[in-house]
Amino acid sequence: MKAPRVAIVALGKAAWVAGVVAEYDAEDDAIRVDARAVACVRAALGAEEAERFVAAAVAHERHHRAFPRDGEAAAHAAARRACGVDPRRFEAALRAARG
């Protein structure tokens, strides 16, 4: 299976308010990570954590791509296995930034 395209882009205000930090677009076979979320994690936790955040978000979306019927818990578990990072570690920083 070909690798999906990955981009860090502005997902927009609706995604931000809804707490969506990344998405998989099956039509484009593209994973998009929200630039605002990456900037927030970097500001709160530093550049290395921002890199881990992106890796975990991509692993999460790759799981959705490979197993479209799996839910969020399975995608989080896959990201943990792939990156050794619990995606929940970023949630406090994102929640604080979201206000």
Ligand SMILES: [Zn+2]
């Ligand atoms: Zn998900």
